[in-house]
Amino acid sequence: MELPKVPIGERLKTLRKSRNLTLDEVSKITSVSKPMLGQIEREQSSPTFNTLLKIATGMKVPLSYFMESNDFNYKIADIKDMKPTLEENGHMRIFTMIPYDPIQNFEMFCIEIDPGCEHKSQAHQNEECVFIMEGKIELRLVEETIILEKNQIIRFQANINHSYSNPYNEKCVIQSILFYPIL
Template sequence: MENIQKIIAENLKMIRKTRGLSLDSAAEATGVSKAMLGQIERGESSPTVTTLWKIATGLQVSFSSLIREEPSEIVLVSMKDVDPVIENNGEYRVYSIFPFDPRKKFEIYIIELDPGCQHVSDPHNEGIEENITVMSGCLELKINSEKYLVNAGSSIRFTANRQHTYTNPGTEMVRFQLVMYYP
């Protein structure tokens, strides 16, 4: 995979220019400062997962549309070849395995949380669903005020238009697959 910072820079600039948005109007729509958007577009800043979600939500695009490369007909993906988006001092890693394709309306990620890591995700746009399958460890998922423990080999699906928090309450890394569905 090409340098993730460069991919994000090119995709953000293309989305913004295609929509005829200035940096000021993009900043207003996303809640991310004009200076930060400019740095991201120039490849001078590596945005956090939270920042990318703010941009995606504000511009009403999928998360992976900011981090995807051009698709081909057959794709074989090895995690070792995917540069993750990293947050929480490296304790939270998001690997975009199959980026969003508007014809299919979904994207697939592998997410890893180190022991004790917690990541709060702001509400996504209306109708977006998260489908999670835990591959190893135990994921604590809090949706609004309700908590769910999802063990390895188990899955959970929910409408993601409300705040949700991923937590690793255990002593081993949690790895889960996340399929985001866009209606």
């Protein structure tokens, strides 16, 4: 089955207008020229991956915002049909369950963490909610270690270095929701 073409230009224009930015302002924060941004918005040019990455980084949105279709009334996601992003040599698998949408300002992931795996996350300007679906995990927030077990949830500001560690004998599965601040 062929995936629908994602209207990158339309998404860029919607995002820019939702933040009341001009093309000049977007050019300054993304380091992409104003003429190129205009061509992308009018669907006269398809950006390269690096250009799209510059735009996503400058606009502070995930790259997935420009790459995944959200043209639906409802959508059922099945993890077995998804290709995960691999971290920690494949011992941590991240599945995008709900891609980022600038109107809703959140995205949701299902993350599988193998026994013995530790993942260190740099500080970022999000709020995180983590729900433990299977197993248990050690969450380290700066110097404090919190042990979370199945059916527990934690909500925290992620503007500090933090890490997820599974020193236990079974896989841990978590649901992670990232909330983005409204700019």
